[in-house]
Amino acid sequence: MGKIGLIFAGQGAQYVGMGKDLFENIPASKEIFNIADRELGYAISEICFNGSEEDINKTENTQPAVLTVSIAALKALEEKGIKADMVAGLSLGEYSALVCSNAIEFEDAVKLVRKRGKFMQEAVPQGVGGMAAILxxxxxxxxxxxxxxxxxxxxxxxxxxxxxxxxxxxxxxxxxxxxxxxxxxxxxxxxxxxxxxPFHTKLLKPAADKLFEELKNIQLKEIIIPVITNVTADYIGKKEDVKNLLKEQVMSSVFWEDTINKMLEDGVDTFIEVGPGKALSGFVKKINRKVKIYNVEDINSLNKTIEGLKA
Structure with missing residues (x-):
């Protein structure tokens, strides 16, 4: 029997309406949105379900919104008895992976990524830097x-x-x-x-430093499910390493292809992308066409995934 790897969506996967039917149909998912609204002190659920494009694309909203939808989708999957053998997340998605692995409480993570988004936004003035995909x-x-x-x-x-x-x-x-x-x-x-x-470059050092100050206040727990980090494309050895890795991650390259290859090497033959969108599924297909890939972002995709796993 092969292994299941859960992979968590990053920034850029957001869209208006995401998570709404999970909220309406699955009590455990609804509870995640309620916790996020309470911890943040404003209705991130409302921004996810009915917000404007402009609101959902503000980095300080995008990051908690994507994390919340991802963990709501994870709860839906866990209710169906699906367990991961290892987890990873693309950039912001690494926080979802850490919540899934038990290392960080969702309550802490959702406030942390809001600040992370804010710090990243402030680190480099608008228009000074940018990003480009090279194909x-x-x-x-x-x-x-x-x-x-x-x-x-x-x-x-x-x-x-x-x-x-x-x-x-x-x-x-x-x-x-x-x-x-x-x-x-x-x-x-x-x-x-x-x-x-210009995310994931040394220009983000001011954001990394501020984030590290916030991380000092976070209580970490033991990692129950192995997590592969973006920074090294290898497992996080112990919980004490998490804070430094999250600081580094803001200003380091994301080794996503290498991360997926590590999971493949260690026996993962079924990937489930958890959270909004299917960008990561596309990346996995380009890395290895033979593996099974599912995604969970709403009730429909959840049901398809459960059927596929049973088959």
Whole structure:
């Protein structure tokens, strides 16, 4: 029997209406939204279900909203008796993975990611930096393009998503030059991303430092389900490592392709993407076509996943 790996959605997966039918149909999921509203002191549930695009896309709302929907979906899955052998999450999704693993209480995580979103937003003024996806070019050549552009400012690899899709981030001029160089080196396409900052670069150090101050107040618990972290694409050894890794994660590359490969190597043959959207499922397909991939974001996808697992 193969293993089940749960993977949790990151920022960018959000959409208006997400989580609403979980809230309406599953008491354990509803309870998660109620806790989030109470802990945050405002109705994040309302922003998820009926908010404007503008509201849901504000980083300080997006992060708690995606986390809340992900944990609500997790509760729905757990009610059906599904247990993970290991977990991972893309960037923000790592907080959902840590909640799932027992390391962090949801009550703490939801307040923490709201602050994380705020700190990330404030670290680099709007318009100073950005991100771009580079398609169809290997990682060494992309690293070369970034290196050759660094005289214009900070630019580096932010996300190793899957074969043929790597995201770079940095200051506007350096980013522009790196995109041009990537095209010259043979990239099939370069897509500028509509994000508010150069996430997962050293420009986010002020956010990482502020986040670490908040993390000092968080009580961690023992990790029950193994968690693979973005920073190393390897298991978090002990709960004492969590705070440093979450600090690093804000300003380090996300090794997502390597994370999935680690899970595959350790026997995962069934992936369930938990939370809004199906971006991670797409990445997994590009990494390995043979594995089974499901997602849980609403009642329909939950039922499909349970049927698929039974079969």
């Amino acid at each position: 169809g070019l290997d990682r060494n050549k992309i690293a070369q393009a970034c290196e050759e552009s660094s005289e214009k400012g900070v630019v580096s690899i932010a996300n190793y998503n899957c074969p043929g899709q790597i995201v770079i981030a940095g200051e506007k001029d350096a980013l522009k030059l790196a995109c041009k160089k990537a095209e010259e080196l043979g990239a099939k396409r370069v897509i500028e991303l509509s994000v508010s900052g």
